[in-house]
Amino acid sequence: MxxxxxxxxxxxxxxxxxxxxxxxxxxxxxxxxxxxxxxxxxxxxxxxxxxxxxxxxxxxxxxxxxxxxxxxxxxxxxxxxxxxxxxxxxxxxxxxxxxxxxxxxxxxxxxxxxxxxxxxxxxxxxxxxxxxxxxxxxxxxxxxxxxxxxxxxxxxxxxxxxxxxxxxxxxxxxxxxxxxxxxxxxxxxxxxxPRRAEPAQGRGMAWLLLALLFGQIALGGLVAGSRAGFVYNTWPLMDGALVPGVETLFVRPAFWENFVDNAALVQFNHRIGAYLLLALALWHMLSLRRAAPGSGGAKRATALAGLTLSQAVLGIVTLLLVVPLWAGLAHQALGFLVLAMGVVHVTRNEGASRG
Known part of the structure; x- marks a missing residue:
């Protein structure tokens, strides 16, 4: 930001x-x-x-x-x-x-x-x-x-x-x-x-990752609000499939209500958001490490990818254990640490772009 x-x-x-x-x-x-x-x-x-x-x-x-x-x-x-x-x-x-x-x-x-x-x-x-x-x-x-x-x-x-x-x-x-x-x-x-001058690197992807982080936090709020973490406590399958059937994901009479009140669709969206965020964070890291190994941007991207991976693993553990208090709190706390890293990455990149 x-x-x-x-x-x-x-x-x-x-x-x-x-x-x-x-x-x-x-x-x-x-x-x-x-x-x-x-x-x-x-x-x-x-x-x-x-x-x-x-x-x-x-x-x-x-x-x-x-x-x-x-x-x-x-x-x-x-x-x-x-x-x-x-x-x-x-x-x-x-x-x-x-x-x-x-x-x-x-x-x-x-x-x-x-x-x-x-x-x-x-x-x-x-x-x-x-x-x-x-x-x-x-x-x-x-x-x-x-x-x-x-x-x-x-x-x-x-x-x-x-x-x-x-x-x-x-x-x-x-x-x-x-x-x-x-x-x-x-x-x-x-x-x-900054400790040293550095060129702006991967600005567009850094912003996209930050936007996805906010989206994932919002989806996490819906998971918490609908208690969607207490159902479908298996991984990688959900309701016996990678992608649950339409009859599971869209059970509410009003289409839009499923995105808020249907625990199945709420949890599925949170899973898909996590997969997308992790894939892009890893790709961003590899791109910067190839383009400018050892640079500040590459180091930040590596830290961001590592935190995102840790958060994904913790999310899976939290789901499989049916959201014990310690895991739920750790998952929420680590989510905000990932957000902080994403903000630092974007802010540093924008500062570098202005010289």
Whole structure:
């Protein structure tokens, strides 16, 4: 992901000038990475609907008395998820899922404060050009939008008859998290002077791989939202075939609903996306290693291909084991590491193309 800015001469001539800004951005990226992992744990433990209200300020305080816990538990018992899925849950079991969701929301608040504080310092001290500062402001709006989407997602799971959040809204929540994460990694990479000058290599393929990475993350969100990883737990065959029959892939009355709510088609699309992404990543690596062995682009392409291969293997293991918590979290975490590598690769290539 390229930051469309003027490349400030001081970025190249004085590598240490923006060291503080870079450290802040990398810290934000690390926090978002942790947030994604905690979000995955919240989803896999079924904790996401345990807090039924959105109170951005007062919601930061957890229940501090027996009466407060009883009140929160009463609100949850009124939710469709409790009534349809978790009837008879004890207070202790409720507290377990509550703390996961509460921790997820507090980490989101903390990220917002860290980002806002850093932005105010950058803007107040004029550490960057006005265009770069404006981009940081836009990224802050994206972060705020992500929080709003998170609540819209939770609200979808509190509707009558729902026992989980809507898959499309979960996918939007994950995809916007990926967009913000990618923008932070891109900006931090942009501000980091390259160790040596290098020509732009494989720019088109680098961009294509990045687009496919975002697509795979979105497809992964649909897999998570529809719980498609808990069915068809064989590989390489799926439902006894490499390509399941039409009667399996298209069972919903409305054609488009199959791409969201039909676990078979959702999982199949995620598999096909993984195959395509891995094949192109390996081809990109081999092309750059032949054209410019030892170059920065070839090394980045090799790292990207290696991470993509590792993610594919981990995805297969996760599927075969029927998504244990550790594997599901590792798969989601590694997916964001692959995304980070893809962003760095594109940003470095674009920087080289501008000289």
């Amino acid at each position: 390229t930051i469309a800015l003027d490349r400030h001469p001081s970025i190249i001539l004085q590598g240490g000038q923006h060291a503080g800004v870079r450290r802040w951005l990398w810290a934000v990226a690390a926090l978002v990475f942790v947030m994604v992992v905690v979000g995955g744990a919240t989803r896999l433990t079924g904790s996401g609907l345990s807090i039924t209200e959105w109170k951005p300020i007062t919601g930061a305080l957890p229940p501090l008395s027996a009466e407060a816990w009883a009140s929160e538990f009463a609100k949850y018992r009124a939710s469709p998820q409790y009534q349809l899925l978790n009837q008879g849950m004890s207070l202790g079991e409720f507290q377990f899922i509550y703390w996961w969701e509460w921790g997820h929301r507090q980490l989101g608040r903390f990220i917002g404060l860290v980002y806002l504080g850093g932005f105010l310092v950058v803007a107040g001290l004029r550490l960057l050009s006005w265009r770069q500062t404006l981009v940081l402001f836009g990224m802050g709006l994206l972060l705020g939008l992500q929080g709003t989407i998170g609540w819209i997602m939770v609200a979808s799971g509190l509707q009558p008859g729902m026992i989980a959040v809507a898959p499309v809204k979960l996918t939007l929540h994950l995809t916007f998290a990926a967009l913000f994460f990618a923008s932070v990694v891109a900006f931090a990479t942009f501000l980091t002077p």
